[in-house]
Amino acid sequence: MENQTKLNGSELLLASLKKEKVELIFGYPGGAVLPLYDAMYDFDIPNVLTRHEQGxxxxxxxxxxxTGKPGVVVVTSGPGATNAITGIADAMSDSLPLVVITGQVGTNGIGTDAFQEADILGITLPITKHNFQVRDIHDLQRIVHEAFHIASTGRPGPVVIDLPKDISQAMGDFMEQFEVNIPSYQPNTSASMLQIEKVMKQLKRAKKPLLLVGAGVSYANATEELRTFVDKYQIPVVETMMALGTVPSRHPLNLGMGGMHGTYAANMALSTCDYLINIGSRFADRLATSPKSFAPNAKIAHIDIDPAEIGKVIRTDIPVVADAKDALKKMLELDIPAGHYQEWLDECHERQVNHPLYYDETTDEIKPQKVVEIVGEITESNAYVVTDVGQHQMWVAQFYPFTFPRQLITSGGLGTMGYGIPAGIGAKFAHPNRQVVVFVGDGGFQMTNQEFAILNEHQLDIKFVLMNNHVLGMVHQWQEKFHGARYSSSEFHTQPDFMKLAEAYHVKGVRLSNPKTIEEDLKAAFALEGPVLIEVEIPADEHVLPMVAAGAPNHKMIGVK
Known part of the structure; x- marks a missing residue:
């Protein structure tokens, strides 16, 4: 179809998606996008029919x-588009490349409060990297090409294309080539050699250097360069949650995750280092819990592809606006001799040994931390690990042994409950031959469990570990610690039968409640073929520890061993 000269707008759009090497679409049809869905019959781009636009x-x-490639979404106008808002905002927070195509009423009806009309441009303006509305069929291909370019270059992010119904039916010429020419959008990826020299000269002076690694490293495909740099200079590493796996969790120089639920060793290193090199982290408030007292003794170098992030939260002595891969390559090329940091390394190692992450083992109840450790063993640390949001998310971050970049799929910046199930489905479509495990709480599960319908339909072999404590765990924990144990609206007094719910979706279900046999029971559940919902009964009073209270300095931790 795309070989024809004249195509309608829907065909032009799909032909443009094929030129962008789009493999599949996630979407939900409706009146304004019916021409587009009709045209899909003639194009080899499958649409995964989710059960809700947020999914x-x-x-x-x-x-x-x-994958690092833009995910593509098609939804209809009005409520279809507004149902997608949470996911778009989530992608913006976590710098994920998306191209979201929203249907719109015909151009003559825009602004008239037509049926299923919503001002999606205005609504998404603050939560997208850019948004377009196609008003002329001759602009359609260019807009699609620019949307993919914007979404995937510089700091990645979501882009919305609003497509009026009459444009999707208008006729236009298919153009083979388009040059990107956006004078106002020229992201800088190349690091200034002058600034890189400053970074490395300060490293030579430092006695207690520390690397802070954010998701920008994996987004730039700079893992190899980072690991080479760490091994060459023998500098301890702290990872943000979104960067877990960039350096293997069990690497001797990896101090673990920093921030609110980070390790004691990581937070103390952040508090006592004399030189901090931040590569690809935005100093989010869950990491820098008290900006005024963050890394108080340190010179700070901040390497980030987005200049807006440098100096926004934490003062920066050496700013470097660049792609992490380019910056690390240039840092290695300078070949400055490694310093002697043995005393500092010994200090960091001593904290790791004396104050590790821990939990009280018992045979009276199933400990969620133990569940995560067992799953790590079953999967040999090699699964894609997806979480929803809440306590289980932090237990996974703390106790799963991550080994490779992009391994953890979770909602970081927005903290979106309901994220886990559909995100796991998307990860499995991307890598059908890789193991995918989804951890979810009983609260988040009930927000998007309708997407279970996709599992049987597409025979997706995903294991779901549902940690059921009958409460909104993180809310419950904060209410106990900071609100006098007044559990306002955080306890589920009635719950669905999750096993029957799984059965209704033609998915196997296993309920585990025996702490004495939890390891063998989990192994048996993971050995089952196809998608499985594994419900694990855990105690409601189990807390995520250690913890830095909101606004407290990183070194003031609660629940340290």
Whole structure:
């Protein structure tokens, strides 16, 4: 079809998606996009029919997270578009490349409060990297090409294309080639050699250097360069949650995750280092819990592709606006001799040994931390690990042994409950031959469990570990610690039968409640073929520790061993 000269707008759009090497679409049809869905009959781009538009966007996020390629979404106008808002905002927070195509009423009806009209341009303006509305069929191909370019270059992010119905039916010429020419959008990826020299000269002076690694490293495909740099200079590393796996969790120089639920060793290193090199992290408030007292003794170098992030939260002594891969390559090329940091390394190692992550083992109840450790063993640390949001998310970050970049698929910046199930589905579509495990709480599960319908339909072999404590765990924990144990609206007094719910979706279900046999029971559940919902009963009073209270300095931790 795309070989024809004259195509309608829907055909032009799909032909343009093929030129962008789009493999599949996540979407939900409706009146304004019916011409587009009709044209899909003639194009080899499958559409994954989710059961809610929010699920479509989260699935596209999961796909984008593990591949680095833009996830593509198609939804209809009005409520279809507004249902996608949460996912778009989530992708913006976590810098994930998406192209979200929203249907719109015909151009003559825009602004008239027509049926299923919504001002999606205005609504998404603050939560997209850019948005377009196609008003002329001759602009359609250019807009699609620019949308993919914007979404995937510089700091990645979501782009919305709003497509009026009459444009999707208008006729236009198919153009083979388009040059990107956006004078106002010229992201800088090349690091200034002058600034890189400053970074490395300060490293030579430092006695207690520390690397802070954010998701920008994996987004730039700079893992190899980072690991080479770490091994060459023998500098300890702290990772943000979104960067877990960039350096293997069990690497001797990896101090673990920093921030609110980070390790004691990581947070103390952040508090006592004399030189901090931040590569690809935005100093989010869950990491820099008290900006005024963050890394108080340190000179700070901040390498980030987005100049808006440098100096926004934490003062920066050496700013470097660049792609992490280019910056690390140039840092290695300078070949400055490694310093002697043995005393500093010994200090960091001593904290790791004396104050590790821990939990009280017991045979009276199933400990969620133990569940995560067992799953790590079953999967040999090699699965794509997806979480929803809440306590289980932090236990996974703390206790799963991550080994490779992009391994953890989770909602970081927005903290979106309901993310886990559809994101896991998107990750599995991206890598059908890789193991995908989804951890989810009983609260988040009930927000998007309708997407279970996709599992049987597409025979997706995903294992779901549902940690059921009958409460909104993180809310419950904060209410106990900071609100006098007044559990306002955080306890589920009635719950669905999750096993019957799984059965209704033609998915195997296993309920585990025996702490004495939890290891063998989990192994048996993971050995089952096809998708499986594994419900694990855990105690409601189990807390995520250690913890830095909101606004407290990183070194003031609660629940340290």
């Amino acid at each position: 479509a966007v989260h699935a596209a996020e999961g796909y984008a997270r593990v």
